[in-house]
Amino acid sequence: MIEQVIFFALAAVAIISAIAVVLSRNLFHAVMILGGFLLTIAGFYFLLNADFVGIMQVFVYVGGVIVVMLFGIMLTPHEANITNAAKLQQKLGTYIAVAALIGLLAMIFIRTTFITSPAEPVKDTVSLAGKLFMTNYVLPFEVISVLLLAALVGAIIVARKEEH
């Protein structure tokens, strides 16, 4: 019962903030609302007993991505916030297509019977994640490290002003 209440409350916040992000005319507000949205997603993760992912969500997204985005906004001027609206046909097409997509996906989800497991979720997700990172997922882990390194170097090189 209380889980459902929390779910719906969070879902309402998440959907409203997502819509607000997408429709916001002010870039800064959009990023702030996105931060709120990401926190609600973190809440969802806690609700799903995935507390390590939830913490990481806060850590990486709110503490990292949002801050980087705010930096990005602050380094570009305010006028850039006001941008042209998309063409009408693009708008119409987008709304119809996305609505159809959501509808179809919902239909598919409802029609599908998922084989859910009644097992208790793991308690200590941190140590489980650590073990999995070093065993089953060691290759993706290493690849992700390389990717992050590459992204780090790439971002620095791309964003750096050319020295004359």
Add this chain to the structure above:
Amino acid sequence: MNYLSIILLLPVLSFLVLVVFGKKWGEKSAYVSIGAMVVSFALSIYALLFVMGGGHTEITFTWASIGSFKLTFGLLLDALSAMMLVVVTIVSLLVQIFSFGYMHGDKRIGWFYACLSMFTASMLLLVYSPNYVQIYMAWEGVGVFSYLLIGFWFEKRSASDAAKKAFMVTRFGDLGFGVGLVLLYIVAGTLDMDKVFAMHLPEATAALIAILFFCGAVGKSAQFPLHVWLPDAMEGPTPVSALIHSATMVAAGVYLVARSYPLFEMGPVSLEVVAIIGTITAFMAATIALTATDIKKVLAYSTISQLGYMMMGLGVGAYAAGVFHLMTHAFFKPLLFLGAGSVIHAVHSQEIFDMGGLGKKMKITSITFLIGGLALAGIPPFAGFWSKDEILAGAFASGHITIFIFGLLTVLLTAFYTFRLIFIVFFGKPRGHHGDHAHESPAVMSMPLIILGFFALTAGLIGSPFAQNAFQGFIAHGHEAEAPNYMVMGASCIIALIGIGFAYMKYMTNVLPSNVISKDNFFYKLLVNKYYMDEFYYYALIVPTHAVARAALAFDQKVVDGAVNGVAWVSMQFGKGLRHIQTGYVQNYALYMVIGLVVLLIWSIKILGLF
């Protein structure tokens, strides 16, 4: 190396040297060209003496071999070519010497001499030809250098136009010549003259080929109806007119007919055509010359007229007489032209009514011009008389009475317009101020006049009855000279004198009533406008050609381009339609991806029934 080839190669060498160094050397290039020509001339004399001693040389070598067809080049030296060699080289030499004075100060004098040299070489090549291919090539070479020389002052619009006109019109005749060559090769299987003449071709075929050849001659020798280019060609420098458009190139047509005479004789109809065309040309050109007021135009028409005479002579069977006239004409006509050049050089005008009374100021010029005029008018003992008389006698003897009568009328007209020119230019009082500072030309110009005057006076004698018609005997092996017809001689002589008398009455005294040649007269207008030949060509050829060209253009633009553009238009419309998809915005593409995803989902649900 044979001395004959040296005659030919020296001018070529001179051309090559002058093309490279002509610009640098300037007027000094004249020495190269003249020097080459002196040697050529000397060797030509030697060749003539060799032939007169009974010699005959034919050198051939294979130039290209295409299957069974062997294209040979060669140097043929017989009486006709020997005579032409001498004529060409001497006239060329004298003209080049004259040009040294006349072209003084021209910037492109090196190029001028290069062209003159190469023209002479082309002409010599033509004269040497033992086969028709070589003739045809030389023929075109002559045409090209004629074109270059007429258009030598190409800065003048009229000069470049005249050059183009000359080239186009003669090409028109050459077309017939070319077709004739192909036909001859098909029929005879060879283009070597010896072999062709030795054959017995069917009469009609021979006549057809001969007439086609004659077409080329009509173009080159400015016969009716393709004579229109020659008067315009007077836009070229006067020495060029003297060399090319009186003595050599225009004589090439006559030379061709003379050279191919056996072929013509195989189809006698062709000779009739030659005679008639020649007569028409002679008479018509003489009438036009009556009203011409440009000193060079008068001479140009007289040239056409005399060429007509030669053709007439050849046509009526007086082969030797025609060639004889070719030779004498080649002496007195350059004389007249060079004299005219001298006059023009002195008064800086070509309009005869700007001149007058020049006789006192330019003694040598006027005397030599007078000699030339007498030769042209046919007054004994000058050169023209003997040859022209031979032709008339030949016409009379062959029984072509109409041709004979027109020939006599032409003699009358010739005498009249020649002396009209002489009286207006050299006698009377000066008109205008063009002649105020006129004085005798320098020796380099008057010397050739004197030499040519000498020949104009004496060249006829070698073919006169006094010399037992030695020339005819030399040229025409087997064509025995007619017995001198003193009746014809006397008649032509008298008629010429009458013409001179009329001219004297009209232009020196005022005895003749002025309304005899009134400017409102229908005939006068007809003549002034040259029988409206240019206009006729304009409306008969150029206008339809333009119309066809416009139609073709319209077809090309509307139909051909239309098809191409239509294809392009269709592609463009497709592209324009597809451009709405290809916006360049990633977001649009992403939208298409989403739509595609939706379609896939619907497909998997409805068609595959997956969910």
Add this chain to the structure above:
Amino acid sequence: MLSSTKLLEFASNYGIPVWALDGAIAIVFAVVLFAICAISVIINVYLLRKISADFQLRYGPMHVGWHGSLQLFADAIKLLTKEDIFPSNADRWIFRLAPVVTFVPAYLGFLVLPIGHGIVIQDLNVGLLYILAIPAIGVAGIIMAGFGSYNKYAIIGSLRSAAQMVSYEVPRALSIIGIVMIAGSAKLSSIVGAQHVWYIILQPIAFVVFLVSTLAEINSTPFDLPETESELVNGYYTEYSGMRFMFFFFAEYVALFAAATLTTVLFLGGWHGPGPEYLGPIWFTIKTFAMIWVIMWIKWTLPRFRIDQVMDLGWKVLLPLALINVLITGLVMMII
């Protein structure tokens, strides 16, 4: 959630639904926590003034109350009654929200702190990560403050603050890895439980790195560049006054307090001390205030860094040090 069995029985006896009980308990805890924070801030500020005065050989506040002990209340009343000023071009919503967003995370950090043995509001499995992650939200609040104020000093201050915090988060988190490796858990109570020997002895490099980066995180001197009076007036909260200013003030001292407590928990043995177990909170409090004193000491002794020096220190010194620490710890653990 956090209901103990006794409470559940009590609730079922009186027909109170579980979620209502949970909510009530949450509210009680929140109020208690806020009270603790407020008290700590009051004490901290007083201490700050007194300690700074001592360092500078002066008295500090003396007139309001005994040795100026009521000075802060006077300040609070002054701030609360002050006019609430909005800059004319400020982004109102952002401007209003910024102090809250800054304060709340600092305050939420206490949720997982074990004060004594078993005395903890919510003993999360990922408590350590939580306590590291939560201040990151505060960065957003600082940037909001800077952006919403429409003031160049505020923006520069907030950018500096954000850059500094994001940079120092990395060595800070890495320095703790060694502790997690030794303790074998990210649960704070387990870490404290495992600390029979203080980790300051086992992890001296980690302690140094952690302390320095914590100082940078809480914008304490020598890392107080976001609010340097001599350069940026007052940094990101230049435009704030009254109540809103107080929030920032609060947040700063709560963060200071939280940093001290966290250091205590991680390196100073937490509630461990001589005597029975119920003395744990007292030991904890003593250690915490000792830690606060150390921070103050540093604060009033060291001169301020330049911003590039700050960045250099973070990325070029502390980060490699933290990594070396992880390496050494791992090697030692492998050998033992």
Add this chain to the structure above:
Amino acid sequence: MNVPLEWWLILSAVLFGIGLIGVLLRRNAVMILLSVELMLNASNLNLVAFSRYITPNLASGQMFALFVMAVAAAEVAVGLAIILSIYRNVRSVDLDDFNIFRW
């Protein structure tokens, strides 16, 4: 387990759709990055929900979510760097102005 799996999935679909709308309609490059983040989070939610309901004791979905996060962080860093670099040249972050390769 009071909340059925379908609700989670529909919620994530809705959030994904909202993010998609942002990606398709917004012309500001930073805005598009934000929308992409929305979509990534929606899919992460999906992964974690599946993990919780299908394999609660394995946590594979959580691992995927963590990897997605790492990739997202890298994406944001590089994306923002590119946007900044473009902004420096075009003085705009509007996609309409990034058209120098378009004719």
